[in-house]
Amino acid sequence: MSAKRPLTRKEKGLRTRQRIYRTAMDLFARKGYDNVTVDDICRKLGMTKGAFYAHFRSKDQIILEEFMHMDRHYEVVAESLSSLDSSLEKLRAFNREAIRLMSELGVTIMRVLYHSQIAPRTKDPYLVHAGRNLYRITEQLIREGQERGEIRSDLPPEELTAILINAFRGQLYHWCLTDGSFDLMASCENLMDFLLRGIRA
Amino acid sequence: MSAKRPLTRKEKGLRTRQRIYRTAMDLFARKGYDNVTVDDICRKLGMTKGAFYAHFRSKDQIILEEFMHMDRHYEVVAESLSSLDSSLEKLRAFNREAIRLMSELGVTIMRVLYHSQIAPRTKDPYLVHAGRNLYRITEQLIREGQERGEIRSDLPPEELTAILINAFRGQLYHWCLTDGSFDLMASCENLMDFLLRGIRA
């Protein structure tokens, strides 16, 4: 037990925020996102909507944050790539891990994400932020591959990046639409083979 | 003026349905989907929600039907393909027209569609109905191409179909996310080139 120094206001706020986050994620996992109301979450925590919306802009902001954590994780994946010597293999490995991470998040979360990101009121959706590690790293790998002559150079790296990511996203979207009715990893492995044919020099 | 024979009940219902449909689409186009409430639509027609929901399951059902019309139109497009002799060119042309149709529907409608199809409560989303013309025709063209040796046969036609359609859908989704910030036709032309590299024998 640590000494019970009275919490500073910021600390208290952060703690509350985390409690909301965890409780929400826990409820989502157990009862399904749309079977959990914001009031449910608050009731379980003995607080009110005021508290919730002081810490999160919306219900699906919770899901978005879970997803954003993943983006940070991409950096770790990228570092593990140095042992591979072909850019194409790096690209393949990086993508495989990205897909794995998303399949581990699960259909439910990915579905809520793809649903909320395209919602009418959603401005500047995170999914397409150019600064995301997903974009940065993919583009970097492609650029490298082009310099080393492994990847075709008749298209700019940004465009190849977009093609790749959007193709996979279409697959993910489909996976969500069908409630995870197929093996995401396996199908993306095939997709990667397919796309690599179109990308190599 | 046609004689004012009293309308049979079915006729009346159908007429009402069409009035709702047109009024809704008109309002959506002018004020934006999410700035139009079901009550707005009803008020403009001098009826109430009861009427609306007797004819449509939900607000976005209207959008879905608009989209389903398009699917019927694919057949017409498919018939115009016979003048082309290469399966790959048929595939390219068919896809181009499909994209054109969707870009003509506009970002707003496509966005509502992609949003509502992946909504938590949406069961058996139309977008992935195997019976859709989009799937049937694409798969047919691929099958032909394989028989004629123009398209690789190491993957089953269903899988190639899925890869193609999902890749394009990813692009469409991205188009919606960014509110139509790029030229859909042009970018899909590039995407098609890219994918054809991976699909030819």
Next chain:
DNA sequence: AATTATAACATACTCAGGTATGTGAAAATT
């Protein structure tokens, strides 16, 4: 022709996400 069923709509609700505003205590400012 009388009865029953049903389809087209109206009325009055529920539900859940989100907002506007209030309050008290901690923190910054003087």
Next chain:
DNA sequence: AATTTTCACATACCTGAGTATGTTATAATT
């Protein structure tokens, strides 16, 4: 130290999609 600001949360409300339940005229059944 006194005052002002700010932040964490509470209360009360709004909104808009969707539903449960009438009501009435038409169509089907007897």
